[in-house]
Amino acid sequence: MSHGDEKGYGSSSGRTDDGYSTIGGTRQTRTRFPDGEGGDGYNTPRRPARNSRSLVTVVGVVVLLIAAIAFANMGGGGGGGDSSGGSGNGGSKPDSSSTAATGTKPVDGKNGTIASGFAHDDQGAQSAAANYSVALGSAEMFDKAKRDSILHAVIAPSAVNGFRTTLDQAYSTGLFKNLGLNDDGSTPTGFTFISRTTPIGTKVTKSSTDQATVEVWCTGLIGLAGEGSTKPVADGWFTITMELKWVSGDWKAVTHSQKDGPAPVGGDTRASSADEIAGAVNGFGGFTYAR
Template sequence: MSQGDERGYGGSEPGGRSEDAYSTLGGTRQTRTRMPGSGEDPDGYGRRPARNSRSLVMIVGVVVLLIAAIAFANQGGGDNGGSGKEKKPDATGAVPTTATGTKPVQGKNGTIAFGFAHDEQGAQSAAANYAVALGSAEMFDKTKRDGILDAVIAPTSIDKFRSTLDQAYSTGFFRNVGLNDDGTAPAGFAFISRTTPIGTKVTKASEDQVTVDVWCSGLLGLAGEGSTKPVTDGWFTITMELQWVNGDWKAVTHSQKDGPAPVGGDNRASGADEIAGAVNGFGGFTYAR
C-alpha cells in the first residue's frame, strides 16, 4: 500500500487493520508466488542463470579478504601506531564492526523488554522491540493482545489502540488470513505471524518525544498440508512515535508503509512442516540499537 493508505493507529482513520491484510499488527500482504518447476513465468522473467566461474572466483576472493580482515583484527600487542600498547574501544564500547549504542536492557515485562535508556538510542531499541510484539501471533488473541498493549502503549493512547484493534481483529479478518472465527488456527495447521526489525532511525526527537522508523521483514500465513494461505514474506517500514512515560518509552502512534523491499532471491520454497518447525524452533531476540 502507498503511504497515503497507511492505517496509522492514533491517526484519523479507524479500523485500519481490517482493511489492510498486511499491517504490522499481525497481518500480511497478498502476494503472488511462482512455485519452482511450475513452468509458469507470468511476468516474463526467467530464473537467474547458474553462477559461472567468474562468480565463483569473486566469492572465493571475498572469503579470502574476510579471513584476512579477521586475522588482522585479532592481532594483539602489535604496532598500534608505534606505541606498543593495545588500543581500547571508546567509552560507549562501540567499534566499527559491531552494533552501535548501549547494551540491551535487562528487564522484561512478560516477553517484552522494558527499561530502555532515556535517549535516542533507547527509543530506537524500544521501537524495534515493540514492532516485534505488535506483529506477533499473540495479537490475534484478545487476552494476549490486551497484555501487549498494556506493556508498549502510552496510557493516554491505550484506549484508542484497544478500541481500534478490537474492531480490526474481526471475524472477517480472521477468515481472510485462514483462521477460525475465534482467531485460532484450523486443526492440523500452525498459524505464523512474525516481524523482524532490520534497522531503525530517528526522524524527529526532543527530550521526551521521539519518532522512530523501523525497517522490517515479516512472515504470515498458515503452515500445514494443503494450506490455502501459505506463509509469505513481506517488507515494510513502521513509523512509531514514542513518549517518555514513568521511566520508559511508550508508543503514542503507529503506522506503516510498504518497503523498501529487496529483489527476491532464487531460494527454494520450504515445505509447510519445515517452515512451521523453523518458526517454532527458533526464538526471537531482544533488540537494542
C-alpha cells in the same frame, strides 16, 4: 508490524478500508520489465510471474493491522545517519555507526515477555521501537487477552483505549476466516499459524528530551503452515514509523504507521515445505533488540 494515500490515520480514525493497510504487512510492489530489461542489471530474461505468490501476498497483506490503528501519520524528520563519502557511482556510503554495535549493554528488564527499561536517549528509543514492532506484529495479537496485555506493555496509557477499541474491531471473524483461522482467531487443528516481524534496522527521524519518532525497517512472515493449507506462509518488507513518549521511566508508543519497502530483489531459494516452516518458527526463538 503500507501506503501512498493512507486513509484512517487521523486522531479519531478507525480501521482503514484500504485492504493494503497492514501491521507487519506483506504487500509487495513489483516493477515489470520486458524480457532483456530485467531489474537484475545483467540483461537476463525475466522469470515468468508467479501468480500464486501474488494471491498469497494479497491474503497476507490484510493480516498485520497496526498501520490501521495509527492516530497520526508522522512525517519524516531531518534525521539520518548516512554520510556522503561515495565516489564514482554517485552513491553514498553508510556511516559506520549505522551498522556497528554501540557497545551499550542490552536492556535486562521485562514487561511480561517484552523488553523494558530502555535508555532515556535516541538509542533507547530505537531499541524500544524495534521490540514493540515485534510484539505488535506477532501471532499473539490474534488472541484478545494476549493482545490487551501487549498493548498495556508497549502503548502509552493515554493511547491504550483508542488502540484497543480499533483493534477489537479490526481483529474480526471475517479477518480470521480470510486467514484460515477459526472464528475466534484460534488455529485449526493440524496447522501452525505464523505471524512474525523481524527488524532489519532503525533510525531516529525526530527527537527531543521526552519524545522521539523512529523508523523501523522490517521483514515479516504471515500465513498458515500445514498440509493442505490454502493460506501458505509468505514474506514481505515494510517500514514502520512509531512516535514514542517517555512515560514513567520508559519509552511508550503513541502512534504507529507503516509503508511498503524497501524490498530487495527476490532470490531463487527453494520454498520450504509447510512442515519445515512450522518447525523453524517453533524451533527458532526471537530476539530482544537493543541498539
